[in-house]
Amino acid sequence: DAGVIQSPRHEVTEMGQEVTLRCKPISGHDYLFWYRQTMMRGLELLIYFNNNVPIDDSGMPEDRFSAKMPNASFSTLKIQPSEPRDSAVYFCASSFIGGVRNTIYFGEGSWLTVV
Amino acid sequence: QKEVEQNSGPLSVPEGAIASLNCTYSDRGSQSFFWYRQYSGKSPELIMSIYSNGDKEDGRFTAQLNKASQYVSLLIRDSQPSDSATYLCAGRTTSGTYKYIFGTGTRLKVLA
Numbered sequence: 325d326a327g328v329i330q331s332p333r334h335e336v337t338e339m340g341q342e343v344t345l346r347c348k349p350i351s352g353h354d355y356l357f358w359y360r361q362t363m364m365r366g367l368e369l370l371i372y373f374n375n376n377v378p379i380d381d382s383g384m385p386e387d388r389f390s391a392k393m394p395n396a397s398f399s400t401l402k403i404q405p406s407e408p409r410d411s412a413v414y415f416c417a418s419s420f421i422g423g424v425r426n427t428i429y430f431g432e433g434s435w436l437t438v439v
Numbered sequence: 440q441k442e443v444e445q446n447s448g449p450l451s452v453p454e455g456a457i458a459s460l461n462c463t464y465s466d467r468g469s470q471s472f473f474w475y476r477q478y479s480g481k482s483p484e485l486i487m488s489i490y491s492n493g494d495k496e497d498g499r500f501t502a503q504l505n506k507a508s509q510y511v512s513l514l515i516r517d518s519q520p521s522d523s524a525t526y527l528c529a530g531r532t533t534s535g536t537y538k539y540i541f542g543t544g545t546r547l548k549v550l551a
């Protein structure tokens with residue numbers, strides 16, 4: 325399997341611009357998670373989906389952040405407008421709860437810098 | 440209080456020694472626990488999972504879980520410089536659905 329695929333890998337954008345991060349989960353997985361990682365706060369859960377339905381978005385920092393999962397093989401995380409404090413690594417992860425290892429698998433991350 | 444807490448380190452151990460990494464959690468609803476290793480600039484990768492009280496061994500790694508004390512640990516025997524990384528502890532809740540919460544990680548340095 326190709327693993328969780330994220331794009332872009334790196335993005336540098338100016339404050340106020342819209343940023344869209346994309347994720348393709350592992351085929352057959354029924355859970356998808358978006359995390360943000362910074363040195364200060366570690367790995368924070370932003371939102372997660374089960375069978376394409378958002379289950380818990382309590383970690384989304386503010387209304388500037390939104391996430392969608394239109395189908396089982398694609399999800400987006402959007403920041404509009406972006407701010408310098410949004411600079412972080414954004415990880416997408418997926419899981420199949422009925423799987424043997426029963427854990428989540430991470431993509432390689434999207435490194436976002438807002439200047 | 441964070442739901443999963445770890446000492447940020449760095450924890451420095453000499454090559455060949457045992458490294459002991461610790462984690463506490465606050466949600467008694469958490470049933471499953473995971474240890475991930477993250478090298479600098481890379482994504483987290485799973486090392487071990489543990490679901491029941493007691494020890495679970497896998498090669499040089501041993502995970503320990505004590506649900507009464509809400510404590511999880513990871514022991515790395517015969518530590519190697521290649522083990523130098525950040526180790527993340529995660530708990531998974533099962534209250535209604537599945538939610539993985541991570542600690543901030545402990546940075547381990549194995550000195551050659």
